[in-house]
Amino acid sequence: MLSDACASLDVQSLFQVRMLLSTLACAYILSSPAIPGNIADIVELLKKISLLLSENVTRGKMQSYSRIANHILNSSIISNWAFVKDRNAGSILLDSVNLFAGKLLLRNGSESIQEPFIATKGYSIHRNTSGKSFDFSMEFSSTGNITGQVVIxxxxxxxxxxxxxxxSVAFPTLGAVLESTQPDPAFVNGMVLSVLLPEELQNILLTFEKLNKLEQVGAQCVAWHSAERRWDPRACEVRAHNVTAVVCVCAHRRRAYSSFSILMAPAAPRSSLLDAITRVGLGLSILSLVLCLLIEAVVWHHATKTEITYMRHFCLVNIAASLLVADILFILAAIVHNTALNYQLCVAVTFFLHFFYLALFFWMFTLGLLILYGLLLIFFKITRSVFLPAALSIGYGCPLVISILTVAITEPKNGYLRSGACWLNWYETKAILAFVIPALSIIVMNLIVVVVVVVKTGRSSIGEGCKSQDLNSVIRVSKNVALLTPLLGLTWGFGLATIIDSRSLAFHIVFALLNAFQGFFILLFGTLLDRKVLILDYMSIFYTLRNWSL
Structure with a gap:
């Protein structure tokens, strides 16, 4: 940990500052892992260096300072910031860098100091300079060159x-750190530009290239209010806006505003109705799954007398158990992130959340295969001793392999977690594809199963074409589709609609209704509407009440 190095700064001497910016001290800091505790220490270190140094900053000192800041702004470790205890650490870092850069001594009229995740440029300006501008071109992960421009x-x-x-100082990743401390769901979609100018200048033009090119999404130019530590839209306004960039006009006030960026509306619409559906649905789903497992335990020996019914209920129990654990972990993931408990705990929760959601889909796939077996392989008998090892290998073995490989490949590069959530990363490592690809593949295969069921059960008896027979066929097909849709995970297919039109509130509400209540649908269609389970369950309740009365 770097706490000892930070503590040594309590003695305010320029000698210590020079030593901390020396090659040896800089190398020691850069070799330390950027875990949450070290991030907090480095932020405190940079803050004290900025406050203690009263002399002009040379190019060498600015380079050392930038290397240290760059170490904790690397895109691969941004998710670690969520677990730094001081929620204002990002704001403190921004103020410290601005203070230090403001002391930069310009030689030959200009300075340019660039690291992968922080760049500083300085120019000499005077009244005869015509339209002076500062241009930035930075390499930022897989998104390519991200540019920003300041025009006076x-x-x-x-x-x-x-x-x-x-x-001017540019930060391509600091926006993600600052947005995690804001109550507003909007996200920073460009670099953060700090501009240190003479007090006489009042307005400047800023051009931000978007990190994510989202069409028809509103942009908002904002300034960072250092005292209140929030994005303030009052200091800026949008001059021009297109798919790739935003031009802002901002008021430069030396004490209040010196850092600027752009905010974008989130791709998924925020709605109190959507949040309410999710909370109520998850609560009802968890209760329904617990009740489902209790009913299955009560009627197990009576409802699983044949091989095929045993296999069906075995799949149903594992589907319910996997979804129950996944729903609980989903709530725990939100608690862990919102309270910034621990990075390792967030990794563990994400791993098991990934595993159990995959297990849910693979058990649904196993149930789909069992249905195909019952429909197509009438004369081929599968025994329980063969089914159980095969089902367990598919239901839990495949998810375990995928989950372990995902964390083993991405976590050493700090690319396992998504910034701002205890879930799989998307922008840097595409780790979330380890969930999306298997899930979508299983949905497609189970959709084929439903089509086969519809074709098999929808055929009218040969020689019977009366309307009543046709009506019975339609009812039978509709019932089978209604029963199989939640059990085979087809409701998750509506997630494609939210991807195609991510800003449609209607699509998100339908998706939330179908999937937040999935546990209830499994209880209803998988257990309560099963004739054997229904009769045996009522009989068990009857005998239990009778014994109590006696």
């Missing part, structure tokens, strides 16, 4: 009484 209009330059300096 000519009419603003005329306000300068003397030659001055202008310094």
């Amino acid at each position: 209009p000519e009419e603003e330059l005329l306000r300068l009484p003397r030659a001055s300096k202008a310094i």
Whole structure:
């Protein structure tokens, strides 16, 4: 840990500052892992260096300072910031870098110091400079070159009484850190640009290239309010907006605003109705799954007398158990992230959440195979001793292999977790494909199973074409589809609609209704509407009440 190094800064001497910015100290810090505890220590270190150093900052000191800041701004470890105890650490880092960069001594009229995740540029400006601008071009992960531009209009330059300096610092990843501390669901979709200008200048033009090019999504130009530690839209306004970039006009006030960026509306719409559906649905789903497992335990010996009924109920119990654990872990994941408990705990919760959601789909796939066996392989008999090992290998073995490989490949690079949530990463490592691809593949295969069931059960008896027979066939087909849709996970297919039109609230509400209540549907269609289970369950309740009365 770096706490000892930070503590040594309590003695305010320039010698210690110089030592901390020396090659040896810088190398020691850069070799330390960017875990939450070290991030907090490095932020505190940079803060104290900025406060203690009263002399001009040379290029060498700025390079050392930037390397240290770059170490904790690496895109691969941004998710670790969610577990830093001080929720204002990102804001403190921004203020510290701005303070230190403001002391940069410009030689030959300009300075350019660039690291992969922080870049500093400084220029000498005067009233005769025409439309002076600062251009940034940075390599940021797999998204390619991200650009930002600062332009000082000519009419603003005329306000300068003397030659001055202008310094700008660009952060392509700091926005993700700052947005996690904000109550507003909007996200930062560009780099954060800090602009340090003479007090005489009032307005500047900023151009931000979007990190994610989202069409028809509203953009908002904002300034970081250092005192209140929040994004403030009052200091900026949108001048131009297209699919790839946003041009902002911002008021530069040295003490209040010096850092700017753009906010975008989240792809998934926020709605109190959607949140309520999710909460109520998850609660009802958990209760329904517990009740489902209790009923199955009561009627197990009576409802599983034949091989085929045993296999069916075995699959149903594992589907219910997997979904029950996954729902509980889903709630736990939200608690762990919102309270910033521990990074390792978030990794563990994500691993088991990934595993049990995959297990849910693979057990649904096993049930689909069992249905095909019952329909197509009438003369082929499968025994319980053969079915159980095969079902367990598919239901739990495949998810376990996929989950272990995912965490083993991505976690060493700090690319397992998504920034801002205890769930699989998307932007840096595409780890979430380890869930999406198997799930969608199983949905497609189970859809084929439903089609086969519809074809098999929808045929009218040969020589019988009366309307009553046709009506019975339609009812039978509709019932089978209604029964199989939640049991085979087809409701998750509606997730494709939310991807195709991610801003449609209607699609998100339908998806939430079908999947948040999935546990209830499994109880209803898988257990309560099963004739044997229904009769035996009522009989058990009757005998239990009779024994109590006696």
